[in-house]
Amino acid sequence: MGAIDRLQQIGNQISGGATPKGRAKLLEKNPDDIVVTCALRTAITKGGKGAFKDTFASDLLAGALKGILERSKIKPELVEDIVVGTVLAPGGGATEMRAASLVAGFPVTTAVRTLNRQCSSGLQACVDVANAIRSGMIEIGIGAGVESMSTQYGPGAVSEFSELLESHPEAANCKVPMGVLSEQMAKDRNITRAQQDAFAAASFQKAVAAQKAGLFKEEIYPIKAKYTDPKTGETKEVLVDKDDGIREGVTVESLAKIRPAFAKDGTIHAGNASQVSDGAAAVLLMKRSTAEKLGQPILGKFVAASIVGVPPLLMGIGPWKAIPKVFELTGITKDDVDIFEINEAFASQCLWCANELGIPAEKINPKGGAIAFGHPLGCTGARQVSTLLYELRRRGQKIGVTSMCIGTGMGMAAVWVAE
Amino acid sequence: MASAMLEFRTPGYNPYAVKYSPYYDSRIAVSAAANYGIVGNGRLFILGLGPAGIQLEKGYDTNDALYDLAWSEINENQLVVASGDGSVKLYDLVTSGDFPVMNFVEHKREAFSWSPSRPTSIKTFPVGTCTYSACFSPHNPNLISCVSSDSNIRIYDLRSPVSAKYHLTTVIPAHAPPVTPVGVLAALANGQTYAGAVPSEILTHDWNKYRDTVVAAAGVDRLVRTFDIRNPTGGPLSILMGHEYAVRRLAWSPHASDVLASASYDMTVRVWSDGSAAMPPAPSQPPVIQLGQQLGLMNRHAEFVTGVDWCLFGSGGWLASAGWDQRVLVFDAHTLLPPVL
Numbered sequence A: 001m002g003a004i005d006r007l008q009q010i011g012n013q014i015s016g017g018a019t020p021k022g023r024a025k026l027l028e029k030n031p032d033d034i035v036v037t038c039a040l041r042t043a044i045t046k047g048g049k050g051a052f053k054d055t056f057a058s059d060l061l062a063g064a065l066k067g068i069l070e071r072s073k074i075k076p077e078l079v080e081d082i083v084v085g086t087v088l089a090p091g092g093g094a095t096e097m098r099a100a101s102l103v104a105g106f107p108v109t110t111a112v113r114t115l116n117r118q119c120s121s122g123l124q125a126c127v128d129v130a131n132a133i134r135s136g137m138i139e140i141g142i143g144a145g146v147e148s149m150s151t152q153y154g155p156g157a158v159s160e161f162s163e164l165l166e167s168h169p170e171a172a173n174c175k176v177p178m179g180v181l182s183e184q185m186a187k188d189r190n191i192t193r194a195q196q197d198a199f200a201a202a203s204f205q206k207a208v209a210a211q212k213a214g215l216f217k218e219e220i221y222p223i224k225a226k227y228t229d230p231k232t233g234e235t236k237e238v239l240v241d242k243d244d245g246i247r248e249g250v251t252v253e254s255l256a257k258i259r260p261a262f263a264k265d266g267t268i269h270a271g272n273a274s275q276v277s278d279g280a281a282a283v284l285l286m287k288r289s290t291a292e293k294l295g296q297p298i299l300g301k302f303v304a305a306s307i308v309g310v311p312p313l314l315m316g317i318g319p320w321k322a323i324p325k326v327f328e329l330t331g332i333t334k335d336d337v338d339i340f341e342i343n344e345a346f347a348s349q350c351l352w353c354a355n356e357l358g359i360p361a362e363k364i365n366p367k368g369g370a371i372a373f374g375h376p377l378g379c380t381g382a383r384q385v386s387t388l389l390y391e392l393r394r395r396g397q398k399i400g401v402t403s404m405c406i407g408t409g410m411g412m413a414a415v416w417v418a419e
Numbered sequence B: 001m002a003s004a005m006l007e008f009r010t011p012g013y014n015p016y017a018v019k020y021s022p023y024y025d026s027r028i029a030v031s032a033a034a035n036y037g038i039v040g041n042g043r044l045f046i047l048g049l050g051p052a053g054i055q056l057e058k059g060y061d062t063n064d065a066l067y068d069l070a071w072s073e074i075n076e077n078q079l080v081v082a083s084g085d086g087s088v089k090l091y092d093l094v095t096s097g098d099f100p101v102m103n104f105v106e107h108k109r110e111a112f113s114w115s116p117s118r119p120t121s122i123k124t125f126p127v128g129t130c131t132y133s134a135c136f137s138p139h140n141p142n143l144i145s146c147v148s149s150d151s152n153i154r155i156y157d158l159r160s161p162v163s164a165k166y167h168l169t170t171v172i173p174a175h176a177p178p179v180t181p182v183g184v185l186a187a188l189a190n191g192q193t194y195a196g197a198v199p200s201e202i203l204t205h206d207w208n209k210y211r212d213t214v215v216a217a218a219g220v221d222r223l224v225r226t227f228d229i230r231n232p233t234g235g236p237l238s239i240l241m242g243h244e245y246a247v248r249r250l251a252w253s254p255h256a257s258d259v260l261a262s263a264s265y266d267m268t269v270r271v272w273s274d275g276s277a278a279m280p281p282a283p284s285q286p287p288v289i290q291l292g293q294q295l296g297l298m299n300r301h302a303e304f305v306t307g308v309d310w311c312l313f314g315s316g317g318w319l320a321s322a323g324w325d326q327r328v329l330v331f332d333a334h335t336l337l338p339p340v341l
Helices: A003-015 A022-026 A057-072 A090-104 A121-134 A169-173 A178-188 A193-212 A252-256 A288-294 A312-330 A347-357 A380-395
Strands: A034-041 A081-085 A111-115 A140-148 A223-228 A235-240 A277-287 A300-309 A339-342 A399-406 A410-418 B006-009 B014-020 B027-033 B042-050 B053-062 B066-071 B078-083 B087-092 B102-105 B131-136 B143-148 B152-157 B168-173 B186-188 B202-207 B214-219 B224-228 B238-240 B247-252 B259-264 B269-273 B288-291 B293-298 B305-310 B318-323 B327-332
Touching: A034 A057, A034 A121, A034 A288, A034 A380, A057 A090, A057 A140, A057 A223, A057 A277, A081 A090, A081 A121, A090 A111, A111 A121, A121 A140, A121 A277, A121 A300, A121 A380, A121 A410, A140 A380, A169 A312, A178 A312, A178 A347, A193 A252, A193 A347, A277 A288, A277 A380, A300 A312, A300 A380, A312 A347, A312 A399, A312 A410, A339 A347, A339 A380, A380 A399, A380 A410, B006 B042, B006 B053, B014 B318, B014 B327, B027 B066, B027 B078, B027 B318, B027 B327, B042 B066, B042 B078, B042 B327, B143 B202, B143 B214, B152 B202, B202 B247, B214 B247, B259 B305, B259 B318, B269 B318
Parallel strands: A081 A111, A081 A140, A339 A399, B014 B066, B014 B305, B131 B202, B186 B288, B238 B288, B247 B305
Antiparallel strands: A034 A277, A034 A300, A140 A277, A223 A235, A300 A410, A399 A410, B006 B327, B014 B027, B027 B042, B042 B053, B066 B078, B078 B087, B087 B102, B131 B143, B143 B152, B152 B168, B202 B214, B214 B224, B224 B238, B247 B259, B259 B269, B269 B293, B305 B318, B318 B327
């Protein structure tokens, strides 16, 4: 408990006011809150086929960062650090992401680093920046995420396991492919194909409706990309301003026809798992006092985040463990939360977590999720922030949670408040 | 008030608690915190009363604020302090250098209160809300009580079977009105009806030293209430009205069964009789809640008073108080009484 909490406690003892708890406490506005003043993403496009198939991850990031500068109108030199979550880039992408920041218009004085906590990298980047601000290390920072699965996804993404690792059963489980272990988990936890398909179809239908209603407009920053037509071989520049993985007319019946991908008698297929995609997202963070001083509009605030470990073979249950932990940290319950953005790595695990936590379907991913528009690994955690905050604001709601499972058996969750 | 008063200053530190040694009538310990306990270090003062006034015998510095302390009842040289980092530290005045002899780190945030020292954490009781003060019963080593921000007094009996409730045997809702037959309202001794109060945080409580079922509790709503733990829904036995801000500390007199002292954010220490001398031997129906009588008021502190304690020795009536004005005051409660005509 920090000084502000101690002060407030004594203040309430004198005034006789009750110490605000749970939701009321979250909705308070304090000068040391870590707030989001700009959050956006590029469109997310299909891996290998979509408009970004020929675009490097660094270029996607440069586009998103440019978007932050353009929309927030913040002076680039005020941003002290940029943290980029990226999973597949060789060498962690350290060199090219630093270069991308310079292209985007940041001066050499703005530091850049990358990080990799697999599917939660984008969220981890935001949390790291928030913590650096909270501790006073920096005043203004950007948490970002990017992935070009078109150019960097493949067998090379995981290095060989040593004999030592192979000799330890739980350690060896860390490299079981996620599709295979999710199939097993679906079987163990009795999540039927029909349930998964229904969840997946709903994701598509929600995303189609949201796209038609223009609900992604605020969060997507259109960028130009060079695209080579596979038929004609002709390369042209296109403006990419919408997610191209969202398909109309997907129903439980149409999904029922798709063949399982990982086992003959399996339940998981291309239609009820997240899409392989490309995209980038970025979130501008600072203290409320800083935002007010600079006249930055406040979109929402970051409250707290949790990280947990689970058995590697049950990595899909990560949110089920991470969400209660973040509730404990923030003193709220599931009923206080208006929207949950839980990454749809697989319909099976997302559905299982939601059911176990007792989250009503209408509160989960109201604009669809990774099944409908894709899961560019490092990008997703940062992408969820804009998806969540704009939707909370549109509905006049306040509290949201973003969460995802993480390969090798982890889960992460964060609480955000829209303003 | 112009009576004799001993004074000790704690420059740079704002006291949060003061306790007389149960072994020596001349020894007092004070736990204190820099910057009003908001942020910064803590310091434990061991003070001696002598012909030259109050002298510092020892001081111990800590990395976080010290909010409370308790003397050992089995070793005259040992005491524990409760720290802002959640730790409970055991000091031995003979063998400790500058550091505690033991450090118990189990609390997750500010530790506020603890009564008498125990060698190890023997039991853990989850309360679930901010718990401001915890006490052993002076009559029965199996009874432990605590009060918390949810306005409940909880009593744990170690003799009860361990169940999902972790020995929790009694919960007294301190602000609820007494449960009475339909249509009957509890009344105060002055004839007004009593319908309870809005729940608010309870900051302090203490067991009566003579009547083993009586507990006094007080906090944010400025009133001191006494309760009989045998009748958790019966409402207060008595209500002591007078403090103008939250009551931070209560201490029953070791010498008289109806007398207690309170320290408050209103910068006063008050000495009360709970009116139990006038209580009927059998509870009446509808219950009549006694109104305590304020016997005296000490207003020499210039900031919040956070600690008050009675000396166990002598003819009785000596009090030590400590407050955010960086002062420890020692005085005879008799001097606060109105002159006898």
